[in-house]
Amino acid sequence: MPKYFFNIHIGEDVLSDPEGQSLRDPDQAWEVASAMARNLMDTQFDKPVNWASSHIEVKDDLDEIILEFPFLEALQFTPKSH
Numbered sequence: 001m002p003k004y005f006f007n008i009h010i011g012e013d014v015l016s017d018p019e020g021q022s023l024r025d026p027d028q029a030w031e032v033a034s035a036m037a038r039n040l041m042d043t044q045f046d047k048p049v050n051w052a053s054s055h056i057e058v059k060d061d062l063d064e065i066i067l068e069f070p071f072l073e074a075l076q077f078t079p080k081s082h
Contacts, residue, residue, distance in 0.1 A: 003061040004029040037074035
């Protein structure tokens, strides 16, 4: 199984993922990035976080960028009835 690394970019800060995860394909990496983004946005932080300018950069074990997942893409909107 290929290994994927999830580097979190919040503003100027980058939290690197040195261990990575073995996943079946880029589609599963997208699912993991989406779940990570939702979990982080549900977390209470000491300072406000600008999620609109944050993303998760997913790289493979060859250090190639597979995808960049914007945090706001993880938001799930439900339509309201009028």
